[in-house]
Amino acid sequence: MTDTNLGIAVHELHKQFKDGPKAVDGISLAVAPGEIYGFLGPNGAGKSTTVHILTTLLRPDGGYATVQGYDVVKQGAQVRASIGAALQEAALDPMLTGREHMRLQTALQGLPRSTRRPRGNELLERVGLIDAADRRVGSYSGGMKRRLDLALALVHEPRVLFLDEPTTGLDPQSRSDLWREVSRLAREDGVTVFLTTQYLEEADVLADHVGIISRGRIVAEGTPEALKAEIGxxxxxxxxxxxxxxxxxxxxxxxxxxxxxxxxxxxxxxxxxxxxxxxxxxxxxxxxxxxxxxxxxxxxPTLDDVFLAKTGESFAQGDQGASASSEDESLQPAEAPA
Amino acid sequence: MSATSTQVGELARRSLVRTLRQPASIIPSLLFPLVFLALNSGGLGSATRIPDFPTDSYLAFFIAAPFVQAALFATMGAGTDVAKDVQTGFVSRLALTPTRGNALLFGQLAGVLAVSLFSSLTFLVVGLVAGVTFESGLPGMVVIMVLATLIGIALSSIGVMLGMRSGSGEAVQGMFPLFFVFLFLSSLTMPRPLIEQDWFRTIATYNPVSYLLEAIRSLVITGWDGRALALGFGIAIALVAVSVFGASRAVRMRWTRT
Amino acid sequence: MRRFLDVTGAVAWRTIHHFLTQPSILVPSLLFPLFFFTAFSGALSGVEAIPGFDFPSGYAAFQFAFVMLQASAFGGVFAGFSIAADFESGFTRRLMLASPDRRGILAGYAVAALFRAVVVWVMLIVVALLVGMQIDGGALDLVGLYTLAALVNVTGLLFSAGVATRLRTMQAGPAMQMPVFLLLFLAPVYMPLELLEGWIHTAARLNPMTPLLELSRDFISGQPADLWAYAVVLTMFAVLALWALTGLRRAERAGG
Missing domain, CATH: 3.30.70.100 (Alpha-Beta Plaits)
Incomplete structure (x- = not known):
């Protein structure tokens, strides 16, 4: 695939934070349109940093990346117009209701006044929040918050969706609800999905392709089947x-x-x-x-085995806390400590 | 232009809704200044018997204080609100929309403006009910509200700046004592000429808060004092310019996107 | 008795250690009284010119007496905050399980509160002397003054301990602070009782803090002191000790 294709193309991306380790150390990857890409790795491996670069919130030190054919550095506005992002658990205001969040998001995304309300209701309906729409977000469960977050990311019908650990901390039921909606988006609407996760199962169920990242590098890539077969x-x-x-x-x-x-x-x-x-x-x-x-x-074989086979350390040990903290600091706007 | 005004409007609405839904954040900003007003105007009532005291009602003298104090609370409120937005990632969510960074700042300030008008009105009514005579009459009261609102915007922008830069509500709250010191080391409780300690009078003379208080005070106890008003408005407008500029830069720092 | 003192010592040591090693607690509790002292005495010394203001030792000394009592009372209240915090963290539960005589816990917090007050007193007197405050009272007067302040300090602690043991959460902070704040500021803070007018005069006359404040001003200025104010503070002490002890019992029943 060449970089002019739609979807996501990343070439030799680098990012280093002040006084920190290399958060992203030469990552290259490609995601075809309509595909779900699972970006798998322990805490602090560089997943969020990569997402922040691809969503234009962070400038890379080196390499380049295109999203939907637009350069993430030079064509930030076009990239933002074509993507939706649910970056973390609580980027919501607990004092506002679900509907008020919709109102704000539809207005800020520049939807024409007459379509804001119907579009908001349609999305709330789709993620199963229409009955809770007039409750304050502070009273929502973790799963409801993630679903609202997802719905907000879809307001402007983006062609590419970034989900940063969308199910971390969710109960199994909420997790599979979210999985269903994400795969529906890819299968039916042809949305390209870039999803980071710490769970092999999640990547396994959802992703067409999986990239395993450790200490800022991709250590294995392929379909879940291929990866499992490799250490099957x-x-x-x-x-x-x-x-x-x-x-x-x-x-x-x-x-x-x-x-x-x-x-x-x-x-x-x-x-x-x-x-x-x-x-x-x-x-x-x-x-x-x-x-x-x-x-x-x-x-x-478990994720641990894949990870172990590729990095020589277990996934739990690989919880790259030290680099995670420096990543968190520099990414304060959008990165909550896990 | 219409897109920008929609953004500012929606963000102002959100700032207001958020404030109104946290009574714990708005009630103290009305209640504390009023308690403080009651205790001080009571406890210092006889201070008007000091020779050359400019009025015979200490309440009338002191009623300038709540306007500035409420602005102080608004500062803390705006600062912690913004810090929370940074912490939760709400700012990043906004940064991913076509919204301009300054829309967030002006939206926040528009919310402050509404709250500030409301609290100023409350203090004026309390003053009238308690028997304060406003020498400059109704027009003077309007001018007081305008000045109080300017002060509110100036200080709140400092709050927004602190909140944006630190991203920590605690860091914002930690600045409260500093503002408090500025308030107290001014002509808050005594007209400057009647402050007998030289060091204190010197500090109060260099402290801009004195002139903000004195401008409001002049409208209550003197009438139309051009010099006091020029100083008060001059300082308030300069503060607004500097702090809005600083806040706008702080927002831009957080609004990092390519 | 041994065990009582062991518990007291352990709680006191821990609370004092906390106080001394956390600048965010230490610095404000030192600076606030100093700030009040300088701000009030600096801004308001013109009050001396009011006909009828007859305090002989100057306005700084007049304010010093108030700031002493204020710092002492709040030193006690802040120790109450530590109690609430310890309940929240579960530390108190561990303490209660470990100590045979739980009154020792209370005594430990009281020792810590006193320590805190003494630190503030030292700062205050040093600054007061540096700015040339006049002290006309003799040695015995000063003993009387500091004894009174110590009683106010522990009384403040007993009050807030009673609240903390009943509510057992940091949210109780304002419930500890506000009543003490109001009591202090409804006393003749800025000028003598005779110069207060209207509702605040009535409030100050009924306020038990007023005789304490007047007594401490008499001590500083070396005027003949009306010792009956001690009866007031001792009564408050006794009542609030009961309040704190019953609170402790409640907390015991609630399982810490």
């Missing part, structure tokens, strides 16, 4: 009773597949090439060497 084999983790036996364990396990990294320092791990079918042979092999095990665990 289960991992076996064995903890020896005597740590001195680690090497002997490793030798046995090596017969069943490549070594895998493990979050537990005492464990020896292997990616089972033949899947769970190999378990019986593994145990026989260990037994044949008279090795004693403290624990024996098999688990299916």
């Amino acid at each position: 084999r289960p991992t076996l983790e064995v903890v020896p009773v005597d740590p001195a036996d680690r090497q002997r364990f490793a030798d046995v396990l090596a017969r069943f597949g490549p070594a895998a990294s493990s979050a537990k320092p005492s464990a020896v791990a292997v990616l089972l090439e033949d899947g769970a079918d190999a378990l019986a042979s593994v145990i026989r092999g260990i037994d044949a060497d008279s090795l004693r095990m403290d624990s024996f665990q098999v688990h299916k």
